[in-house]
Amino acid sequence: MRSIPFLAALPALALAACGNPANEGEAPPASEEAMPVEPDGGIGDGAAPLDTAGGTGIPAALHGRWGLVAADCTSTRGDAKGLIEVDDRSVTFYESRATLDEVAERDGDSIRATFDFTGEGMEWTRDMALASAGGGAELVRTEYGEGAMPEPLRYTQCPSEGDA
Template sequence: MKKTTLLRSALPLALLGLSACAEPIGDRPEAEETMMPVEPDGGIGDGAEPLPEILGTEIPPALHGRWGLVAADCTSTRGDAKGLINIDAEGIQFYESRAVVDEIADKSATMLSARFAFTGEGQEWTRGMLLSLSDDGSQLERSETGEDAIAEPLIYTKCEPQGDVT
């Protein structure tokens, strides 16, 4: 019994002695924090990709509108404007097909790089496209990637707004 009583009384003294060896919290140097870099596009760290919800799935408004490969594409009233495209927030209407945004790879106010899902003439396919606006906003360059992609970029000119026809 004497050993148990001795241990019980020695234990608090031993703990008190150990705590006396530790530095007081106020005397400890502050730990340095390493800040994680944030990239201009909102990504975190070197080479981080933006989160999909940041990119969204809409085509930038500067790219919206009617665009023609030749001037007649913008003015034809006979329905034969095969080089006319109409771009809205969700996709691109071509002469005989429609392409909607499937997955965005990169995007800015005047550029979009994305995979598009196409439908037309009873068929479905996907294709990568890069849409980029000229500095003055009057021309749109469209290039494609993927199977059966157009080899050379196509340059479209912005069509004048159509007046109300009643």
């Protein structure tokens, strides 16, 4: 009948093998570090994210006020028809606004995406690219698809309010 004490000890041994429930929720020991995750969701060496500028909107390098001609940046009469203002989610034109929709390509100083436009009582969608040029002093806007501008437009960065 020596097997009865052994059988009685089995539940205690099984619990001991499962670990200490008092440690639940605590961080694993340093020797058990989690494997890094790649930007595409796969596992690997933990490479830097594809978007080194941070965020998912229009890259910060493209933010600001941009004019087709110098007078677009300095007009006080509200007639700066070539002025655009770019922020994280939109591009504001003289009589319309383009809101970022679906991003196709993006890096620290360029983006190509679908933009939803509204203006003068109308709505439309445009595939558009914005890219930094001239060492960051210029912005190139290119449209694609039906109804797109035939050539890219080049804007010059407007001086900041304190520089004007």
